[in-house]
Amino acid sequence: MPNIYYSPGDERASRVRDLFCRIAKRYDLINDIQSLGMHRVWKRRLIELAQITAGTRVLDVCSGTGDLALAMWDKGADVTGIDFCAPMLEVASERSSGAAAGRHPIGFAQADALNLPFADNTFDVVTVGYGLRNLASLDRGLAELLRVLRAGGRLCVLDFGKPEMALWRVCYEAYLACMVPIFGWAFAGDPAAYAYILESLKHYPAQRGIDEKLRLLGCRHTRIVNFLGGAMSLNIAESPEESSESRAETHRKPSFLTVSDGDSKG
């Protein structure tokens, strides 16, 4: 049965925005329930691997209710969070208002990940938690993330993955197909919003596909970190050393791309 929030065509972005606008107030609660709180551990791991220190300029894309942005701000980073869904950002802003006293506040802004309102080479680190899978154009999204990242900066992506082990994959997909929509029904009154996770995952290349795309885009030191046998995963990469203008120039040329070795593959 088709999912009302998944549309492969022009309506993809507006349906995704509708979905998150509907569930914004319940999003954090359901996240904790469906992952048994483990999403906090995976997000902490992302932040460790992002190597955040005081003053690191970070862009958190698809920031939602601001989990990653707030945690990185706590580490002293100079954080901007963007999302195209205003109700999700309202929750993020409420959460950050207490935290901002006496320090440079987190800047949350409504913006589209496919058309980021920042100059090339602006950030040291770009993070995306559970956002890439939702973009109407994955290739355009990755190009935008790398455009705003300085040469040698880190891209850190956390999302649902695709386990290699067939039996585990069947069990995990059954959980996403049956249990997760029940949580969506019980806590947000909207089972389709949570059935969307599996539907969007079917159309997402997941950890290995993202790693391959990042290598083809010239990223270095690409790395996959799997959790729960690959049911969740992180893609980490360093942006190409050349500036984003010369990168754009390279990609306009029909040349062969250099494929670099990754650190570790899960």
Ligand SMILES: C[S@@+](CC[C@H](N)C(=O)[O-])C[C@H]1O[C@@H](n2cnc3c(N)ncnc32)[C@H](O)[C@@H]1O
């Ligand atoms: C699953 S939530 C993730 C929230 C948060 N990063 C986290 O890890 O909990 C996905 C978020 O991506 C946002 N989003 C999806 N497509 C987007 C786009 N094209 N531009 C900006 N935000 C987008 C949604 O509005 C939603 O808040």
